[in-house]
Amino acid sequence: MTSTVTAIPLLDLKSQYQSIRQEINSAIQRVLDSQYFIMGPEAVALEKEIADYSQTKFGIGVSSGTDALLVALMALDIGPGDEVITTPYSFFATAGAIARLGATPVFVDIDPLTYNIVPELIETRITDRSKVIIPVHLYGQMADMDPIMALAAEHGLTVIEDAAQAIGSEYKGKRAGSIGHMGCFSFFPSKNLGGYGDGGMVVTQDEQLAERIDILRKHGSSPKYYHKFVGGNFRLDAIQGAVLGVKLGYLDEWTAGRQENAALYRTKLRNAGLVAEADSIGCLQAGCQASGRSDGCNLQQNGTQIVLPEARPEMRHIYNQFIIRCPRRDELMAHLKSLQIGCEIYYPVPLHRQECFAYLGYEEGSLPNSECAALETLAIPVYPELTEPMMDIVVQAIASFYGK
Numbered sequence: 006m007t008s009t010v011t012a013i014p015l016l017d018l019k020s021q022y023q024s025i026r027q028e029i030n031s032a033i034q035r036v037l038d039s040q041y042f043i044m045g046p047e048a049v050a051l052e053k054e055i056a057d058y059s060q061t062k063f064g065i066g067v068s069s070g071t072d073a074l075l076v077a078l079m080a081l082d083i084g085p086g087d088e089v090i091t092t093p094y095s096f097f098a099t100a101g102a103i104a105r106l107g108a109t110p111v112f113v114d115i116d117p118l119t120y121n122i123v124p125e126l127i128e129t130r131i132t133d134r135s136k137v138i139i140p141v142h143l144y145g146q147m148a149d150m151d152p153i154m155a156l157a158a159e160h161g162l163t164v165i166e167d168a169a170q171a172i173g174s175e176y177k178g179k180r181a182g183s184i185g186h187m188g189c190f191s192f193f194p195s196k197n198l199g200g201y202g203d204g205g206m207v208v209t210q211d212e213q214l215a216e217r218i219d220i221l222r223k224h225g226s227s228p229k230y231y232h233k234f235v236g237g238n239f240r241l242d243a244i245q246g247a248v249l250g251v252k253l254g255y256l257d258e259w260t261a262g263r264q265e266n267a268a269l270y271r272t273k274l275r276n277a278g279l280v281a282e283a284d285s286i287g288c289l290q291a292g293c294q295a296s297g298r299s300d301g302c303n304l305q306q307n308g309t310q311i312v313l314p315e316a317r318p319e320m321r322h323i324y325n326q327f328i329i330r331c332p333r334r335d336e337l338m339a340h341l342k343s344l345q346i347g348c349e350i351y352y353p354v355p356l357h358r359q360e361c362f363a364y365l366g367y368e369e370g371s372l373p374n375s376e377c378a379a380l381e382t383l384a385i386p387v388y389p390e391l392t393e394p395m396m397d398i399v400v401q402a403i404a405s406f407y408g409k
Contacts, residue, residue: 021389
């Protein structure tokens, strides 16, 4: 490997734009001609299209994925004294929305190979103050929803799916957002369905929840200037509605490209002798408190092999990211970046160890799988415009680092 390798970004939105440039420009021009920039026909059309795509009855467009989570919790009157069970291995918005309403996030550890919340551990954290479970469908694969929904029904809890990274993913044939009481999407530009700015959506099968969220996103007013509740300004921009309406038509094609690239990575990384098999893996971190525990990390100790993300057969994994777990992760990242290969550490500090949540009292080692994932995971490029020769460069760079 040499430093003359053409740069390979983690995500190439410029190439995506060039492939649909005329349609996107026409859609934006249509909004400019209308001079209707907040909600309006473009946003309303997108709401129906996303609801249909997600196998739900209602879609309510909002200003971001974060605001989707926030307004979903507001619709349930979540506040001080309430507990919301979720994962510590996620983007900050998941727990941040809970805390902003004065409720308490309760963290449950993750599976070390799917990175999603472990349903069996949820029940151990349910109390008489529990109100909501927020499973996060991380990296494009859904959490194990059947046992989560069964627990929710047993204890009278509401389930909000954080599907910010998972639009179009499936669990036993059911789309993300369609199983829980509500589902929340993000249209941040880097998402599989990304806008040209912030945007999000709440989907639901429940008409009453949909109506309440619609009112809350408009400062709680219905009709205008008459306020039933104290809401917020959570409305979706018309330009985002128009852009996302164009891009939604390509989403399944782009997802297929990501899935093909993920499959190629699995083959190429294995052929390079880089992959640890599941029956020989243990924790990577020397002295890790999870090491040797039945509920701890499940990664290999060999210093030259990585672990691939697990794609479960009952799922449709859409690969918002392709995540590898690897020895000497930080050194590998520096090596790849020196070769102009895009890579990223998602969530280097799990939520229960963030300074702002110190008051919750989680000690180091208390949620070991999440803590190890934070130390060992790395995202490598998987976007649909990535070519096979580019993937070969990525794999060769990883192999050269480990002396393969």
